[in-house]
Each structure stands twice: as structure tokens, then as C-alpha cells.
Amino acid sequence: MGHGKYRIITLFLAAPLTLYGVFVLSPFAQAFYISLTSWTGFTAAQPFVGLANYRKLASDPGFWTALEHNALLLVAVPLVTIALGLFFASTLNVGASAGTVKGVRGAGPYQKLFFLPHILPAVITAVLWQFLYNPQLGPINSALDAVGLGSLKATWLGDPAVALWSLAAIMVWTGVGFYVVLFSAAMQSIPKDIYEAADLDGSSRAQAMWRITLPLLRETVQVAWIYLGIAALDAFALFEVLLPDGGPDNSTNVVAQYLYQAAFQNGEFGYASAIGVVLCLLTLLMAAATFGLSRRETIEF
Amino acid sequence: MTDTTTPPLSAEPDAGPRSDSPGDSQAAGSSPHRPAGRLSRRLGTGATQGFLGVWALLAAVPLLWALVSAFKTNNELFASPWKLPATWHFDNFVRAWTKADIGEYFVNTVIVVVGALVLTMLLGSMAAYVLARFRFPGNRVIYYAFVAGMTFPVFLALVPLFFVVKNLNLLSSYPGLILVYTAYALPFTVFFLTGFFRTLPTSVAEAAVIDGCSQEGVFFRIMLPMAKPGLVSVAIFNFLGMWNQYLLPLVLNSDQHKYLLSQGLAALAVQQGYANDWSALFAGLVIAALPVVALYLALAKKVQTGLSVGLLK
Numbered sequence: 001m002g003h004g005k006y007r008i009i010t011l012f013l014a015a016p017l018t019l020y021g022v023f024v025l026s027p028f029a030q031a032f033y034i035s036l037t038s039w040t041g042f043t044a045a046q047p048f049v050g051l052a053n054y055r056k057l058a059s060d061p062g063f064w065t066a067l068e069h070n071a072l073l074l075v076a077v078p079l080v081t082i083a084l085g086l087f088f089a090s091t092l093n094v095g096a097s098a099g100t101v102k103g104v105r106g107a108g109p110y111q112k113l114f115f116l117p118h119i120l121p122a123v124i125t126a127v128l129w130q131f132l133y134n135p136q137l138g139p140i141n142s143a144l145d146a147v148g149l150g151s152l153k154a155t156w157l158g159d160p161a162v163a164l165w166s167l168a169a170i171m172v173w174t175g176v177g178f179y180v181v182l183f184s185a186a187m188q189s190i191p192k193d194i195y196e197a198a199d200l201d202g203s204s205r206a207q208a209m210w211r212i213t214l215p216l217l218r219e220t221v222q223v224a225w226i227y228l229g230i231a232a233l234d235a236f237a238l239f240e241v242l243l244p245d246g247g248p249d250n251s252t253n254v255v256a257q258y259l260y261q262a263a264f265q266n267g268e269f270g271y272a273s274a275i276g277v278v279l280c281l282l283t284l285l286m287a288a289a290t291f292g293l294s295r296r297e298t299i300e301f
Numbered sequence: 302m303t304d305t306t307t308p309p310l311s312a313e314p315d316a317g318p319r320s321d322s323p324g325d326s327q328a329a330g331s332s333p334h335r336p337a338g339r340l341s342r343r344l345g346t347g348a349t350q351g352f353l354g355v356w357a358l359l360a361a362v363p364l365l366w367a368l369v370s371a372f373k374t375n376n377e378l379f380a381s382p383w384k385l386p387a388t389w390h391f392d393n394f395v396r397a398w399t400k401a402d403i404g405e406y407f408v409n410t411v412i413v414v415v416g417a418l419v420l421t422m423l424l425g426s427m428a429a430y431v432l433a434r435f436r437f438p439g440n441r442v443i444y445y446a447f448v449a450g451m452t453f454p455v456f457l458a459l460v461p462l463f464f465v466v467k468n469l470n471l472l473s474s475y476p477g478l479i480l481v482y483t484a485y486a487l488p489f490t491v492f493f494l495t496g497f498f499r500t501l502p503t504s505v506a507e508a509a510v511i512d513g514c515s516q517e518g519v520f521f522r523i524m525l526p527m528a529k530p531g532l533v534s535v536a537i538f539n540f541l542g543m544w545n546q547y548l549l550p551l552v553l554n555s556d557q558h559k560y561l562l563s564q565g566l567a568a569l570a571v572q573q574g575y576a577n578d579w580s581a582l583f584a585g586l587v588i589a590a591l592p593v594v595a596l597y598l599a600l601a602k603k604v605q606t607g608l609s610v611g612l613l614k
Contacts, residue, residue, distance in 0.1 A: 008516040009435055012427040016487055017443065019424065023484035024450050027458035027465055034460060041464070088356060091349040112601050113357050116364060119597050119604065121545035123563040124590050127570045127582070128367050139366055139382040146383070177360065181605045234454050237547040241567045256456050264552065269460045276457040283454050 035273035042267070053274035063275065065250060066258040069164055070233055073254070074286065077171045078228035082221060084172070085179030088114065090209055092180065093187040111184060114177030122237035129170050130242055133157050157243060160251035167252055170238060171231070179224055186220040187213060222290060229286045233279065236260070255279050371583040378579055390580065397584035401573075405558065406565035407588060412475055413550075413561060414543045417482035421539055422532060424483065425490030430520055432491065433498035434506075444495065450488030459552060466553050473556035481549055486539045493610060497531035498524065537596070537607030544593055562589040 035053055037046040057063050092107040117125070132140050133156035141153045156166040190213065198208050214221075236256040239247075246253030255275065263272035370378055371393055373386040398404040432444050462481070463472075471477030505527075506519045514522070525532070547563040554561065560568065566582075566589055573582045597604045 004516045005435055006437070008520075009431050009437055011517075012431040012520075013443065016424040016428040016491070019480060019484045020447065020450065020487050023462065023465060023481050024458065024488070025446065027461035028450075028453055030461035031457050084356070088353065091353060110353055110357060111605075113360050115601070115605060116594070116597065117360055118608070119541060119593050120364075120590055121547070121563055121593065123545075123547050123566050124586050127566055127586055128363060130570060131370075131579075132363055132366070137379040137382060142382050173359065173363075176356070178608065182609055185609070230454070234456065236456075237563075240551075241547075241570065259456055259459065260552075263460050263463075273457075273460050276454075276459060280453050280457040284452065 031273045031276050034270055035277045037270040039270045040267045041269045046270070049270070053271050054278075056271065057274055057278065062250070062253070063255070063258060066246075066253045066255045069252060069254050070235070070282075072164060073168055073171070073232040073235060074229055076165075076168050077175070077232045078225050080168075081172050081175040081179055081228055082224055084176045085183050085224070086214070086217070086221070088176070088180045089183035089187055090213060093184050107184075111177070111181055114180050116177065117174045118178040120174070123241050125170060125174060126238050126241035129166075130157070133166060158248050160247070160249040163243065163247045163252045167235075167238060167242065171235070175228065175231070182224060183217060183220060186217050190216050226287050226290050229290065230283060233283050233286065255282075367583060367586055371580065371587045373580055373583075375577060375580055378583075393580045393584040394588065396578065397581040397588060401569055401578070401581045401585055402560075402565060403562070403569075403585040403588055406560050406562045409475075409559055410544065410562045413478045413482065414540065416475065416479040417486065417543055418536065418540055420479060420483045421486040421490055422536055425487055425535070426494050426525060426528065426532065427520070428487070429491045429494030430498050430524060433495045434503075444491075447488045447491040450485075451492060455485060455548065459548075463552055471553075473554050473559050475559070478550060478554060478561075481553060482543050482546065485549070486542065490535050490539065493535050494528065494531055497528055501527050533603065534607045534610050537600070537604055538610060540596070541593055541604070541608065 034046065036048060036050060038049045038052070039046040088110075092110055120128075132138055135141055135153070135155040135158060138156075140156070144150055144153050154162050157163050194212055195208055198212060203211065234256055235254050239252060239254050239257055240260070243252050244257075246257060256279065259272050259275040259279065262268045262275060366382075369385060370382075372389040372391070373393075374390060377384065377386055398407075428443075428447070432440060432447075466472055466477050466481060469477070471480065501524065506523050509519050509523055510516070545563070546561075547567070550561045550564050554564065557568075566585055569582050569585060573579055
């Protein structure tokens with residue numbers, strides 16, 4: 001395939017590489033430098049301040065509060081989403097009887113329906129839940145009243161003790177269907193005769209789940225955890241639309257919002273870039289830790 | 302697989318996808334062995350069906366509620382959130398489209414997303430093809446430069462990106478948004494399609510070159526059609542990501558007449574509090590969700606695969 005090889009290489013790579021270099025690589029590289037300056041965006045000069053932004057960050061309570069919220073999301077959202085995802089996927093695929101490894105009736109329609117919230121744009125989800133959570137007129141509280149559970153009513157987005165969890169619940173609501181599909185695909189690649197052998201040996205369905213399905217799904221769960229972890233660390237659209245000022249008593253501000261506020265509301269571009277660098281490092285650290293903590297020999301089957 | 306007479310104890314070597322046809326479930330329920338465990342299993346199945354039903358309601362009811370609310374009057378919306386509208390107000394949609402500017406935002410979104418999607422697929426497949434098919438110095442460096450772009454959160458680039466776009470005079474413009482959307486969709490597109498092109502056979506392309514076909518001709522007339530399944534998956538993934546994008550337009554597009562749907566809806570959600578026309582807002586939500594929901598309902602399996610490939614990141 002020698003004819004015109006270098007011509008086509010240049011022709012086909014020039015435009016994508018230029019675009020990528022200008023809008024992705026160069027901003028990423030610049031961010032590290034800008035984080036070492038006190039740039040406010042209005043001057044051409046970017047006064048170099050060394051690590052001052054990072055020192056300020058270390059003692060900035062607003063940043064730590066936001067980080068704490070991300071940390072809570074980072075634990076709660078993947079845990080609940082994966083648990084529900086595994087539960088539903090296993091009932092849909094290996095549920096009806098451990099011995100025969102068939103799924104329950106209507107597995108297809110269930111998966112299709114569960115997935116639906118996942119494809120909605122985050123802004124639509126946010127506006128929709130703003131109404132669902134409305135304390136006086138919203139359907140959730142009025143439904144709780146109607147079934148006699150009025151004591152469970154809450155000001156879902158207005159109570160500092162509840163607001164973050166109300167947002168986490170939305171993240172779980174959107175995520176579960178996706179992971180049901182993902183885990184289902186993984187479960188279907190497990191050979192059936194393993195379950196049949198286990199059933200012959202008298203294992204229960206719960207045992208089959210813990211001893212067979214979960215160990216064989218280790219890698220898929222790992223990937224899911226990283227993906228959900230990134231979503232928890234990068235959470236922005238949902239939070240910014242529902243509670244743009246960081247929620248009641250600043251109880252829902254997350255790092256990405258804090259970065260956005262620092263840059264585009266306060267004009268502290270150097271400081272915002274430092275937050276970006278920290279957020280990036282945390283993301284890489286989380287991914288590495290997930291792989292490191294759960295490193296074990298892969299089971300071939 | 303769908304043979305219902307297969308005895309449950311026979312080991313089936315076939316590990317392919319399980320059927321969910323009712324026949325299979327019946328076969329499962331009437332397992333002849335270990336009758337003692339059957340009752341508890343039946344009960345267990347009832348419980349799991351219950352859980353599945355609860356989650357099905359949790360997924361469906363909010364969406365249906367939003368859909369029905371889009372046809373209500375403001376009073377109905379707040380006075381009786383769970384009742385059906387007395388008359389179905391299609392005029393809410395007209396008001397949303399014209400008075401609440403959803404029509405304008407919709408057109409803006411279509412221009413940006415279609416432009417960016419076409420450009421992403423074209424440039425992404427070109428770069429991926431060259432990286433997958435030709436050996437040349439720098440091939441690996443370029444490939445890993447693209448892959449690196451998938452690892453960093455976009456928030457890291459946000460501040461410098463704003464100024465890059467500003468210095469190019471592309472803030473609040475269609476070309477600006479299209480180029481930025483494309484640039485950020487390229488890493489995954491190139492990564493995925495490079496892998497895909499590597500799996501395609503080379504013999505047809507080589508024969509075509511010998512017959513005098515140009516390299517461009519080989520790419521557009523032979524390789525692209527062969528790569529269609531991969532292109533479809535990535536295109537669906539990119540389309541949903543672009544249609545749902547909120548952060549980039551929020552930062553790069555402040556002209557209200559260029560607002561995309563995500564921006565417009567977020568702004569409306571605040572403004573309608575003053576205008577007090579919530580039913581138009583719900584109609585707007587339905588309009589904005591329509592393209593992605595329609596795509597999903599038409600091609601559920603393809604959308605599910607398309608979004609799952611994103612996990613390869």
C-alpha cells in the first residue's frame with residue numbers, strides 16, 4: 001500500500017490534529033501553567049506566583065466543603081448504583097431459578113425501561129426533578145400525603161441535611177438502568193454449566209450470586225466503579241441547574257461548581273486552574289486506587 | 302436455546318445470550334428436581350418480580366408525569382399534580398416553541414450538533430484509519446496523544462479553553478461550538494475507530510490499490526462502508542453526548558439568541574418562575590427530550606451498545 005502513503009497520512013491527520021491540538025491539548029497544557037499564576041484574565045501578563053494558589057486551596061474551607069460533598073457522592077453513588085444494578089441484572093438473567101439459569105419473564109422490556117432515564121439530557125433531568133421535589137406542590141410530597149406517609153415529607157432540596165442525598169438519588173436514578181444492561185451482558189457470557197453444577201451441589205441462589213457471578217464479574221464491576229467515580233467527581237450539570245448557588249447552607253456545592261464560580265463569577269482564573277489540576281489528579285488517583293485495591297488474578301472462563 | 306424440552310440438567314455448551322421468552326421461564330418453573338426448594342423459589346421469584354416492578358415504576362412514572370404535565374394548565378399542574386388534564390392543551394407546545402423560544406434553541410442545537418457530529422465522524426475516521434493502517438514515525442505518539450485526551454476531565458481545560466476560543470473570536474458562535482464539540486469528541490472517536498479499523502480485513506483495500514484506486518478512494522469507497530457498524534456505535538455515543546452537553550455552551554456561548562436547548566431550558570426554569578408559565582416549560586422539556594428518546598425507542602439495542610462502548614475509555 002505504498003502509493004501516496006505519506007500524502008494521505010498528512011492529508012488525513014492535518015485537520016484532526018490541528019483541531020485537537022488547539023482546543024484540547026494546548027488548553028490542558030496551559031492549565032498547569034495558569035495554575036501557577038494569579039491571572040485574572042484581563043491583563044496580558046500572567047503574574048507568576050508559584051504554588052500560592054495551591055497553598056490557598058489547602059486552607060480554603062469552601063474548597064474542602066465542596067470536596068467533602070464529592071467524596072460522599074464518590075462512595076454513595078457507585079455503591080448504591082452498582083448494588084442495584086447487580087441485583088436487577090441477576091434477577092433478569094439468572095433469577096428465576098439457580099438450576100436452570102433462565103431470566104424472569106419480560107427481561108427485555110424491563111431493561112429497555114430501566115435504561116430510559118439514562119439517555120435524558122442532564123438539564124432535562126434536573127428541571128424535571130426540581131418539580132418532583134417541590135415541597136408544597138410537587139408530586140412526591142403530595143403522593144406521600146395521599147398514601148398516609150406524610151411524615152416522610154421533606155423539603156428535598158431546601159434542607160441542608162437532605163439536599164445532597166436528594167441529588168445523589170437522582171444520579172442513582174439515571175445510572176441504574178445503564179449498569180443493568182452492562183452487567184446483564186457480562187452475566188450472559190458466563191457459561192451456564194457453572195450454575196448447573198452449583199445447583200447440583202445444592203447451592204442456593206444467593207450463594208450462586210456471591211460465589212460465582214460476582215467473582216466472574218469483578219472486572220466489569222471495577223470498570224463500572226471507575227466510570228461512576230468519574231461521574232461523581234465531575235458532577236456539574238445536575239447541581240448547577242438545580243442548586244446553582246451551592247444549595248442551602250452551601251450543602252451541595254461540588255468541586256466542579258466551585259471551579260466554575262472561581263473562574264467565571266469571580267474571575268480568579270489562576271485559582272480556578274489550580275482547582276482543575278487538583279480535580280484531574282483526584283480523578284487519576286481514584287482510577288488507580290480502584291484498580292490497585294481490587295487487583296487480583298483474573299478468572300478465565 | 303429456545304428449545305423448551307431441553308432437560309434442565311443437561312449441560313448446554315452454548316453460552317450465548319439467554320432468551321427471555323415466556324416458554325423458557327415456564328420450563329424453569331417446572332424443574333423436575335429438588336421439589337422441596339421449589340416453593341421458596343417461587344416466593345423468591347415473586348419478591349424479585351416485585352422489586353423489578355417497583356423500579357420500573359420509579360423509572361417510568363416521573364417521565365410519564367412530565368409528559369402528561371406538558372398538556373396541563375398551570376393551575377392543574379400545581380393544584381392536582383397527579384390528575385390527568387381536563388382538556389389536553391397542545392397549545393402549550395406552540396407557546397413553548399414560539400414564546401418561550403424553544404424553537405430557536407432547538408434549531409441552534411440541531412445546527413451545532415449536526416455540524417459537530419458530521420465533522421467528528423469525518424475527521425475521527427480519517428485519523429483513525431491512518432493510525433490503524435499505516436506505519437510511520439510518530440504513529441504511536443499521535444495515537445497516545447489522542448488517548449491521553451480521554452483521561453483528563455474537561456474541567457482542567459475549561460479556563461484556557463475559554464481564552465483560546467475568545468482569542469479566535471469564536472465565542473458565542475456556531476463554528477466555535479462545532480469546533481470545540483468536535484475536538485473533545487475526537488479522542489474517544491479516534492481511539493474506538495482505530496481499534497475497529499484494525500479488525501477489518503486488508504485484502505479488498507490492497508486489491509483496489511493494485512487496480513489503481515487512489516488512497517482516498519480506498520478510504521471513502523471501501524473502508525468506510527466496511528466500518529459502518531463501528532461508525533454507527535460511535536455516532537450514537539457522540540450524538541447523545543453532544544445533544545446533552547451543558548458545560549461547554551454554558552462557558553463558551555453567552556448570546557441568548559444562540560442558546561442551545563440545555564442552556565435555554567435551564568434559563569427558562571428560572572424565568573418561568575416570574576412568567577408563571579410552567580406548562581410551557583414542561584412542553585419545552587418534552588420537545589428537547591424528543592430526539593434522544595425517539596432515537597432510543599427506535600434503536601434501543603444500538604443505543605445501549607453505543608453508550609456501553611464509552612466504558613472502553
